[in-house]
Amino acid sequence: MEPTAHSQQNESTASSTETAEDLAFELNAAVRDNSIKGVLDLLERGADVNSKAGGGWTPLQSAVQANNEDLVWLLLDKGACPYARKDNGGTAFTEAAIVGNVNILELLLDHGLNINDHDNNGFTAFMEAAWYGREEALKFLYSKGANVNLRRAVSEERAKLHKGGATALMDACREGHFSAVKTLVQEMGADVNICDNRGRNALIHALKKGCAKESYKSAVSIGHFLLDCGVDVNRKDECGKTALILAVEMQSPDLVEALLEKGEIDIDDADEEGNTALMVAVEKNDCNIAKLLCEKGARTDDGNLIAVANRKRAHNMACLLRHYNAKFVPENPEDWEPKSKRWRDQLKNLYKIYRLMIGNLKIFQCIEQRIHNTSQGGIYLGLHSGTEVAVRISLSTEGDKEKRFFEQCCNCEHLMKLFSFEKARGYMYLCFPLWEKNLEEHLQEPEDQMDYKDGLRMIFQALRELHSLGFAHQDLHPRNFFIDLGGKIYLADFDNRRTLIEGKKELVNSDLEALGRLMLYVLTRGKKPLQQVSVEDLAADSPDYNEALDLVNSLVSHDERGLEGLSKHPFFWSKQTRFRFLKSIWNKIKVLHNEKDVFQGPNVAESFPYPWWTKEIDRMVLNIMEKPRKAKPYTNDVTDLLRLIRNLDEHPNIRISNRIGDHAEYFLKLFPALTIYVYNSLHQNPKYSHLADIQVPSL
Missing domain, CATH: 1.10.510.10 (Transferase(Phosphotransferase) domain 1)
Structure with missing residues (x-):
């Protein structure tokens, strides 16, 4: 903003010892002290209304944070820029959403703010209002056109790290604002099944902080509400934990039971460390939840559950597990080493952790085990009967089509072939030889x-x-x-x-x-x-x-x-093949009535690239080849160059070999465009195109 004549006059009358930086510091302090008189005085003394303090905060942003409407009006009237950004990209508008002041939000919107504008981390004003549970601000922003299902936008680098992508609903769930969650879903149509860039939906966000005492009650309430709204119960967090595992960690039997009643959940699914819901319950010595899981069919034959119960001196837990056929499992000392170098660590982890087998396939769908992304979903590491494989997962109907195609590739040498497949619970698991x-x-x-x-x-x-x-x-x-x-x-x-x-x-x-x-x-x-x-x-x-x-x-x-x-x-030819081709051409055309006609047909578009080749070749070589047999002199025609190459190689001369070394190396380096010129000239001349045929190794 250009300084006005008035501000320039004030600046000239300010104390000579006061710098712009000093005035900016004092102005920011006055705003944070809610001192309208101090702000007016500093502006009269030449303080810049758009100066920035630490973190890039402007006076207007500080006034909004202080929820001081009078100061906001004053600063805007004095020329404060409503679009100014802090170092993190935040504006006065996002600050207004954080404090939840609808009047300030409306005032800033009247100044032309974009309602879906976001800071450097992708947070919009609507998301900030959800994060802090500001329902009135949420309703106001929604009424003004805020996108309720907008996903958090982040840089390409951050997206590659699977950051960003969260929605306002996820923020409200994460921070435990149950009332805001209901408002977002019931009044604004927020989608409960959108996922962030780590594959987490609103339910996962709701349960992430549920273990904390202050968050437990709201997490349980939000969890039940989302289940009633049809949320996907099979999503996982960044550590591979399902909603069921998170509910067990919270030690909420009601939520565990509600999840299991959905009938859509894999009770034996494990996180990236191989822990199932039952293993977590045993680790926490929660007999009520462990009993509930066992009654619902959780497997007790893997995971060394008895050993965990014994380590915790949990006699009742050990008795419960034995009642459901759990056995003590001795430690396996086997040290398996994968063949793959690139995927070694991930494969060793997959080998060690407990996973429910899908036929002969062991697989774990988590980010750490994902090796390739496609528009159809991720491809994961797997072990099929002990063999390292890459696994594509799709619905059975789509998988059947894919399987039929890959089966056609079985006799192809360089098309990806199907190694094996498994079917389970409506899904097809296509297994391919693992690549590096x-x-x-x-x-x-x-x-x-x-x-x-x-x-x-x-x-x-x-x-x-x-x-x-x-x-x-x-x-x-x-x-x-x-x-x-x-x-x-x-x-x-x-x-x-x-x-x-x-x-x-x-x-x-x-x-x-x-x-x-x-x-x-x-x-x-x-x-x-x-x-x-x-x-x-x-x-x-x-x-x-x-x-x-x-x-x-x-x-x-x-x-x-x-x-x-x-x-x-x-x-694709080797040097020796190219040289052999050039030699063979003279043998083929010398019997023709007019060998020069081969390179002068109506379709031959290229001109000979070495019209003065006799001056480029080693003079001693040319002299030796011409004089002893009193042969016909070599001209600058391409056919004579081919004749020389053929004669020189068919009638070797020790002096020439000592002079130029390997014949193929010498001629191909001296005349690098000769092979392709001869080849194309023959192909472009229908009468002689058959002369270009040469036996080369099959591709």
Whole structure:
């Protein structure tokens, strides 16, 4: 805000020893002392009405925090900025919601504040009102258009840590404001089943603080209310604790019974440390809840419950457990070591903890065990009959479709294959061989030593295999290619983007274009995001530069050879294969009536890249090859260069070999664009395209 002439005059009359910082400090203190006279005096002496104190607090924000409406009016009248933010991004508007003053909220809204504006942590005024249980403020803000189901917005970095995403209802539940919770749900339609970025819903938030004495009563009341509203009882907190486990920790038998009566809960589900609800009850020596759980069918045959009861000298608990067939379980000294290096710690934890088996599968759905995110849900670590697997979970009907597709991949070398599956309680558990990294993660590692040509060979084959099954992938992103411990690459489609081709060439062409981008991404080692990489990023001094550039352009332009033909492209050839190809061409064309016609057909678009090759080659080599046999001089024509390569290699000369070393290395380095020029010239000339056929190793 620009200072007015009046303020400039006041500033000039202020004491010469008073700095702007001094005045700001005094103004803030006067506001916090609710001294209107002191505030007016300091403003007359030149204090900046928008100056900031510690934490970025402005006088207006301090006045709002003090709930002083008169000061708020005064400061706004003196030019206070209602949009100013503290260091944490909070405004006077969010402060007004915290104190619950509807008059101040309305006044600030009249100054143009956005009702859903949020601070750096994603808190809106509506969320703050819910957190502090300010019902009148909640009702006012809702009437003015506040989004009741808005989830807490956080930065991308914080979202990756699973922070944020909470709603006002979760805040009211967490802080135990039962009346506000009822208002949010019954009058404003708050969704009880929205989850935050850690997968927690309102019920989990309500029970998190329930163990504290001062929060117990409200947590129980909110819990019962949410159960009556149809809340999902199978959500977990960030430690894998279900609502049932949290209710047991609270030692609330009423809430435990209410949860069990829902009939939708897995009574034997465990947290990330392997503790079930019954184990928690035994640990807390709560016989009433333990008896209730046992009566409802909680398993007593795992978890060493008797040992825990004995350690606590809980004789009655031990008797209760034995009545329900619990046995003492000796400690297992076995030290199991997983094969996976990346997932070692998570797998060892999974191996140690108690989990109810799903057929032959042991799995724990928690963030720590989640290894991949998809639009269809997470993929988790698992142990199937002791084998390390990656597990995709879906409803049985959807899982059956997925299973049928993956069964088609059983004979494919580079498509993700199904290892095994299990069905339980309406869900399908698809198990896949465990991978170490996806392609995106692998290329981001500084120690990446991937043979890019070999990697692309596997990627090309994977897409060929998928097309042969009649599907286009439609999402060829590096995160959809997975690399196992041996370095083998597999293509997966966990987001279900694949589409039946059914004669639609545009779907195949779309995959080819995406493959071209992916190829550039691999060749540039993932230094740029997939959608930003271009041919300009290729290293021009790479020995495969010309072949790579041609292959990418062929993919993007939907070359008629298709993926099958392009899989035999010279890019994939070794140096010796390329040199052998160049030698063989002269042998094939020398018997023609006019060998030069091969490279001068009407469809040959490229011009010979080395029109003065005789000046580029080592002069001694050319002299030796021409003089002894008094052979026809070599001209700058491409056919003569091929004749020289063939003659030199078929009739080796020790002086030349000593001079240039390995023939293939020398010629391919001196004429790096020769192979692709000859190859394309033949393919573009229908009369001679068959001459380009060469036996190369299968992809």
